[in-house]
Amino acid sequence: MATDIKVEKLDDFRWLIPKTGKMRTEGLVYADEAMVTEITKDASLEQVANVACLPGIVGRSMAMPDIHWGYGFPIGGVAAFGMEDGIISPGGVGYDINCGVRLLRSDLDAADIKGDIRALVNALFANIPSGVGSRRKDLKLSAKQLDDVLLKGARWVVSRGYGTSEDLRHMEGEGCISGGNPEYVSERAHKRGKDQMGTLGSGNHFVEVGCVAEIYDEAAATALSLYKGQVTVLVHTGSRGLGHQVCDDYIKLLLSASGKYKIDLPDKQLCCAPITSKESRQYLAAMACAANFAFCNRQMITHWVRETFQQVLKIGPKDLSLDLVYDVCHNMAKIETHEVDGREQKLCVHRKGATRAFPPHSKLIPEDYQEIGQPVLIPGDMGRYSYVLVGTETAMKETFGSTCHGAGRRLSRHQAKKVAKGRAIIRELEDRGICVRTAGKGTLMEEIPEAYKDVTDVVNVVHNAGIGKKVARLKPMGVIKG
Amino acid sequence: MPGKYEYIEHTADLGFRAYGTTCQELFVNAAEALFEALVSVETIREKVQRTVAVTAAAPDELMVSWLSELLYLFDTEGLLLRGFEIKSMKNNRLEATVRGEIMDPARHEIKTGIKAVTYHQLYVRQGNGIWESQVILDL
Numbered sequence: 073m074a075t076d077i078k079v080e081k082l083d084d085f086r087w088l089i090p091k092t093g094k095m096r097t098e099g100l101v102y103a104d105e106a107m108v109t110e111i112t113k114d115a116s117l118e119q120v121a122n123v124a125c126l127p128g129i130v131g132r133s134m135a136m137p138d139i140h141w142g143y144g145f146p147i148g149g150v151a152a153f154g155m156e157d158g159i160i161s162p163g164g165v166g167y168d169i170n171c172g173v174r175l176l177r178s179d180l181d182a183a184d185i186k187g188d189i190r191a192l193v194n195a196l197f198a199n200i201p202s203g204v205g206s207r208r209k210d211l212k213l214s215a216k217q218l219d220d221v222l223l224k225g226a227r228w229v230v231s232r233g234y235g236t237s238e239d240l241r242h243m244e245g246e247g248c249i250s251g252g253n254p255e256y257v258s259e260r261a262h263k264r265g266k267d268q269m270g271t272l273g274s275g276n277h278f279v280e281v282g283c284v285a286e287i288y289d290e291a292a293a294t295a296l297s298l299y300k301g302q303v304t305v306l307v308h309t310g311s312r313g314l315g316h317q318v319c320d321d322y323i324k325l326l327l328s329a330s331g332k333y334k335i336d337l338p339d340k341q342l343c344c345a346p347i348t349s350k351e352s353r354q355y356l357a358a359m360a361c362a363a364n365f366a367f368c369n370r371q372m373i374t375h376w377v378r379e380t381f382q383q384v385l386k387i388g389p390k391d392l393s394l395d396l397v398y399d400v401c402h403n404m405a406k407i408e409t410h411e412v413d414g415r416e417q418k419l420c421v422h423r424k425g426a427t428r429a430f431p432p433h434s435k436l437i438p439e440d441y442q443e444i445g446q447p448v449l450i451p452g453d454m455g456r457y458s459y460v461l462v463g464t465e466t467a468m469k470e471t472f473g474s475t476c477h478g479a480g481r482r483l484s485r486h487q488a489k490k491v492a493k494g495r496a497i498i499r500e501l502e503d504r505g506i507c508v509r510t511a512g513k514g515t516l517m518e519e520i521p522e523a524y525k526d527v528t529d530v531v532n533v534v535h536n537a538g539i540g541k542k543v544a545r546l547k548p549m550g551v552i553k554g
Numbered sequence: 555m556p557g558k559y560e561y562i563e564h565t566a567d568l569g570f571r572a573y574g575t576t577c578q579e580l581f582v583n584a585a586e587a588l589f590e591a592l593v594s595v596e597t598i599r600e601k602v603q604r605t606v607a608v609t610a611a612a613p614d615e616l617m618v619s620w621l622s623e624l625l626y627l628f629d630t631e632g633l634l635l636r637g638f639e640i641k642s643m644k645n646n647r648l649e650a651t652v653r654g655e656i657m658d659p660a661r662h663e664i665k666t667g668i669k670a671v672t673y674h675q676l677y678v679r680q681g682n683g684i685w686e687s688q689v690i691l692d693l
Contacts (some may be wrong), residue, residue: 114565141565143674143690167670167692204592204664205657255659263630274667275693312627316669316692320622323673328611340614340673484563485666485693514665554667 077462079108085537088135088389089117091301094336095124100132102476102537104529107137110482111416115492119146122338123262126151127346128158130412130419134471135144136426137533138480138525142166143309144341147425150474152410153347155418159335160352160358161344162322164422166403169318170366171310173449174399174470175460176374177296178392180303182283182549183455188384189281193507195380196279200270200373203511203554208531211270211372218266219254225364225370226399234375241438243399244428244446247367249406257314258321259430265314270372272513274554277309278454280375285457285547292444292543296397302545306458307373308451310403322355356405363404370399397460398438398447400427410472421472429463429475429540437463440451448540452479452527454508454519454553455501458546459531466538475540479527488523489514492503501551510553519553559587562688568666569675569690577613580678580685581620581648585638587669588621589654589693592628593662598636598654609647613678616646617687623673624652632657663686666693 079087079101087108089099099120103111111117116139123134123145130152139148146162153159161182185192201207213221221228225245230240240246272279284302287293298304311318330337337343345351373376378394381387405422412419430437430446437446445462452458467473483491497516501508510516534540559572570587574580589595608623610616627633637653670692678687 143672143692163673166641167672204667205659260601260626260630265625274664275669316629317626320670324615324619327673328617340676343673431581481565484565485568486563512666514663515667518666 074198077121079117085533089121094338095121097124097129098132099124099135100197101135101139102533102539103137103139104533107529107533111139116141116146119144120149120150122342123149123151123164125338126153126159126342126344127335128154130154130158130228130417131472135474137530138476138478139424139479140480142424144339145422145424148480149424150422150471150478151466152419152472155347155420158347158420159344160347160355160405160420161342161422162326162355163341163343164317164424165319165359165405166424167319168310168318169315170401171403171433172366172370172399173306173372173451174370174445175397176305176377176394176448177298177397178303180392181301183301184305185303185385189507189550190378192384193509193552194282195384197378197509197552199376200279200552202552205272206511207267207271213266213269215262218262219271221368222254222257222361222364223252226367229368229371229375233287235371239371239374239396242396243367244274244401247371247399249360249363251356251357252364254361256354256358257318257361261314261317261321264317265312268312268314270280270376271312272309272373272554273312274512276519278551278553279308279373280454280548281550282458282546283305284544284547286545288542288544294462295441296396296447296543297395297446298460298544305377306449306451306546307370307377309369309373311362312369315362318358320359325331325351326355330462356505359405363401367399398449402427402448408472412423419472421474423474425477426474427477428473429467430473431463431465431468431492445541446476450476450478450527450531453521453524454499454548454551455504455506455521459527459542460544460546461531461534461542462541464538464541467540471539475534476530481523482525483523485518489517491522492517492520506548506554512554515553531551558583561591562615563654564690567690567693571686571688574685575683577685578643580687581617581640582638584617584621584687584689585624585634586636588624589635591666593634593664597662598634599655600637601655603624603651603653604633605649606652607649612646613637614676616648617678617689618671618673620648621689623672625668634662668693
């Protein structure tokens, strides 16, 4: 479905959607010329325009270069709302609340573990539950423990010995969103989350063993302790069924609230309520809980990644030093302070398929990254590469400190399956030096490299537009997928 | 009627349009479309039975509530369903008996994981004696 929305070119990487109809502000899309042609083929620009119609929006309704058609908000959407007159929208956060990525660095050289990759991937696949319905039998949370998870986030896992305080310091928000209240998380959400702690899930979620292939910014790479040839691990997953249920429950609640507060909705999925309302406060408390579940989930998986490396490579925990570089969130609404028209203002920033990218000297980033800015982790498809970037001042000024989150799909899942039909995908990836284990054949076909845009194009747009700065490129060696 | 249901293209996710000569039949066919997206429905045996009751504010929202309820049964109990019998449906309240079995990885190959049933571009409508609904799933 092609769009009727017109875009005006501002420069090589910025495209304006002029204010028309019920839009309260303009739209701004970060993309290059070729991407814009692709983007206009579906309804994602309409979604940028729809978000611009919501009450209390501050600044522009924005889209990152990995924009694609979502539901309600586009994937890759960023929008900020005033605390007094603005809204919060569960659909603007998404079902997988705090879906995110973390990067671990090691002291190992890729050349040294080349012969162990298959064994590592097999052991990771055995130790980390992957795919629909998969769980570890030795991890079951009691109701009390689950509530602790929802309140404390990654701190809970670390307090049980699965990680360090250094890990916590290197997570967005130190692995915990405050203001959570498990009472606002339904019985059903609790039930869905109970057995899903430490599970990867399906779809595009993965654990990837790789190595640093290229350094673009020596100073930043040094601050992040990254060097060429070094073994790294990326973990991508979120809040699982618990987050999905929280989103589901609150969309239902806010659908009725939208009527109550007389908010005109261009799409039911955009349902929302004033931030000051009771419904929004409850959602924020529940969303914080789901976000905390996700931080815990990635931390638990990190623990098993470390255990697996120790088992397979037969090295002790002291020699492994699989340290956490950083952990970023993708699907979140956060209360943050930003400068708007020369004045500091508290805002609710929705990032749906977008990453926070705070600049150097931000109080909200770890001390050891003060000079370089917040690390931003951008996974690509499983066959090519991923990127490490850092946040910038330009991002802070233009996008409420936000940048892209991934490659973005190019083919629908159905199209990808057609393209993959009859091909030996695992063999093809092996020929490229990548060992893959996956729970579902269907997922593998949907996730073929060609299904995604080339993440290099996406990263180059944010780098050239100045809303992110390239530091390093990572190359996959082994992947487990759900 | 074009058939029981058909899948539609959506870049990141998956959608379907379901049809029925009655509203009940529409809801049954939509439920089958949901499970066919998950696994091959013909591999599901009707071994266990559950009763389901959902309510909503409007017919399209009832569709989301109904499918979400079935997805919840799969997510929490691993229940794959194929036999759907609508017992009553009035004033946006639906009661049904559903039959299926617990997923057995040896016999059921998951085609794709489904996170949620969305309200995006959702509709339930009737025209020329045919009931039709469009649903987008979040994968």
